[in-house]
Amino acid sequence: MYHFKIFTLWGNILAVYGRRGILSLHFDHTGEEEVKVKAGGSIERIWPDLFTALQNYFKGKRSIDFSRFSVDMKEYPPFTARVLEHIRQIPYGRVCSYSAAARALGCSGGSRAVGRALGRNRLPVIIPCHRVVNQDGCPGGFSSGLEKKLGLLTLEGVKFNELGRINDEVFISR
Secondary structure, three states, X not given: OEEEEEEEOXXXXXXXXXXXXXXXXXXOOOOHHHHHHHHOOOEEOOOHHHHHHHHHXXXXXXXXXXXXXXXXXXXXXXXXXXXXXXXXXXXXXXXXXXXXXXXXXXXXXXXXXXXXXXXXXXXXXXXOHHHEEOOOOOOOOOOOOHHHHHHHHHHXXXXXXXXXXXXXXXXXXX
């Protein structure tokens, strides 16, 4: 297992990866995660392409595509892995509702289950759970905090109306 740190205007970020792909991405890295990672036998080593992609994303460069990087999903339950794989396909600067994601996965009425699965996502940005919002355009929740979700959406050019809801034109489905 390997890890590297990125220092951004968004705070310190710790990326952890292994032979099968990216394992986790930690916002607001303060060192505690790194201690745990090192205790698990991790070595500090930069994955150059991923490092550059993350730097560019957090600098606001448009349309960074993280789908080209492999993700290690072995520790996720099957439903969670299905949800995360589905969410990974949401394009940069676009959003989908929790209920639309549930319908696409064959779980009509399963928007809460989708939300719980997204809450287990250890790879924010790589698996863009910040792009999943309420059907009415309200942002919904985010494991790293609502402020960070709003910031990521804004970074991607998502516009909000006067009520703080996401404009209709960025929805891929509701």
